[in-house]
Amino acid sequence: MKSIDESTKTSRRDFVKQSTLLAGGLLAAPLMSKAGYFHSVDDTIKIALVGCGGRGTGAAMQALLTKQNVKLVAMADAFRDRLDDCYKLLSDPNNEEGNVSAKVNVPEDAKFVGFDAYTKAIALADVVILTTPPGFRPIHFAEAIRAGKHVFMEKPIATDPAGVKSVIETALLAKAKKLNVVVGLQRHYQNSYRELYKRVKDGMIGEITSGQVWWNNDGVWVKMREPSQTEMEYQMRNWYYFNWLCGDHINEQHIHNIDVMNWFKGAYPVKAQGMGGRQVRTGKEYGEIYDHHFVEFHYADGTILNSQCRHQKGTYAIVDEMLVGTKGVVKCGDAQIIKKGKVAYQYDKKLENNPYQTEHDELFAAIAKGEFKFEDADRVARSTMTSILGRMATYSGEVVEWDKALNSGISIMPTRFAWDATPPTLPDANGFYPIATPGTTKFFS
């Protein structure tokens, strides 16, 4: 009940605030947007970017390349150098990857740096782009919705059960406020997947009874420690390898594939068990995450999803999904449906779109028209929970139940955010971090 009370209160407060601004003709009010406010007074859609890394810069560029009248008005990052690099790229008229410089209007006093930078940037915009490491997403999403902003945010949306729970609650509020939320699980915005999904919904492969999903490849970047860094700064720079920031690669990358099964199945697992470890990527620069996981997810109707993810150089690479039904098989990468060993449907790959651009095209078109069309947050929160469930299973070696894990309140986030604050995991005297050990690591007593 608390969350509903909260939401009512917040809505009213925002409504009052936005009405005041409306009188001044300054800011679009989402609650009023059905009146086509964007067009009637000042149709500029103002964007704030929170998280200025490579993906944040990419997302901002895609937002600015939409057909709507958009402007980047504020930027926030924990680090000044990341913000500056991003600003330089976006404001460069000779950028070979696209010239959006005319749509960038971020004066010095709208560039915010540090752990609390996000609140200030969010306040200046109509739409916010949340692209920091995923550990921060629940906090940033809550603030964006509290402040009445539409949201594009990257997956995953949390790194622990408490974060997932928070996003599920915020998603309810977003819906109550009719704020559009698009999350970057881009397969939902990719033509081939949409066509495959339609056919599965129409019953072309019968009931889905199992699935195989993979993200097996070399792994990603790593940043070495520098002598001047506090432990907090080092972990923030090398964030991929710390669970409170990243959630392990089963969460950060493999969520794409796991989510496809949840999406096509129309359900989420009830329990998981699996195995994993770190065998190849054992250096201290790789923090605390595993380099492989193999998880068996069980759905309520007995359906099983086998999920593999691996970051080991030189091994067989596959990033794909295959869904098995009673009457056929979907091979997502090939964009095919197979029945009795024969291709029964083939999507014409020449018609494939750039889903990263489509996410923004559709979001900003809806916002410009004053439509409430996108509520991705709850769904992605639950797919994030699926990945986290998998991680808890591989780390502990136990069967982990969905309800128990989701309602556990487990949080792995720091209690204080500051450069001198203590992160939740710390290295030993030789610089190595504690690693989860199946059979020893426990999440529940």
Place this chain on the structure above:
Amino acid sequence: MRSFAFICLLSFLIIPAFAQSLETYEQPVPGTTVNFKMVPIPAGSFLMGSPSSETGRDNDEGPQKSIEISAFWMAEHEVTFAEWDAFFKNMDVPQTKAIAVDAISRPTAQYIDLTWGMGRDAKQPSNSMSQSAAIMYCKWLYSQTGIFYRLPTEAEWEYACRAGTTTAYPFGDDPGALRDYAYFKDNSGDKFHKVAQLKPNAWGLYDMLGNLTEWTLDQYDDNTYKKLEDHAKDPVKDPGSRYPRVTRGGSYLAPAKESRCANRISSLADWNKRDPQVPKSRWWLTDGKSIGFRVVRPAVAPSKEAIEQFYVSYLK
């Protein structure tokens, strides 16, 4: 016919002299037990481009110009995964997101499977390559062997592909025979294949057409040939910008008419459209799975300074 005769005559005159200096050799790939064969390409002249009568021809293939080419060696096949991985996994070379213009750097990890399920067999050609990655590989080979390797110019590529012929394909004008020489749309099964499985052209080069589309050094321009002087020697159009540059040779995805000797394919920024990051990768193409390369070595190596300058100017 006249030009054909002319080329035959020239070849007859040149080959004996050439044979004394340029021999086929095997280049060991540093740090591996793998070799690749370098095939001598004789100096000569040829008619670059296609006649307006050629079936499937595009306007950018003309007007035809007579071009003179100095002798060089060309790898008999496209760079394979075995060759590429010697560089990609060379831990002595730092891995960087940006291209280090004045040093050798190694590509970042691929976040997704850029073979798109086609596999990574040692003898399959290395795909999804940016031009920068291809040139950095050449620079790495140079640093390891002291031999100047680079990509071919567009003119060198077509000259080598034709191997003395003037027809649409190196074996004549009938696309029906293409399946004996090239993995293209009709016989590839939409996948690249191990190198050197089909027939080579007259100079012993495999898969010049089909399999992977190959990078050349030149900037792409619709009007390249209009601007070219007749009898130009070793022409190359300096790259003014990263896009568009010329790729050649069709691919396993291309129909026969795009797998002709004279066909030109312009690179596009779109070949990286699904890279969600900005700046986008300088190393990999997220939407260019049919793009690869092969290396050449000029018969007369330029000075050390000129070699260094070459790498800097193409990698900036």
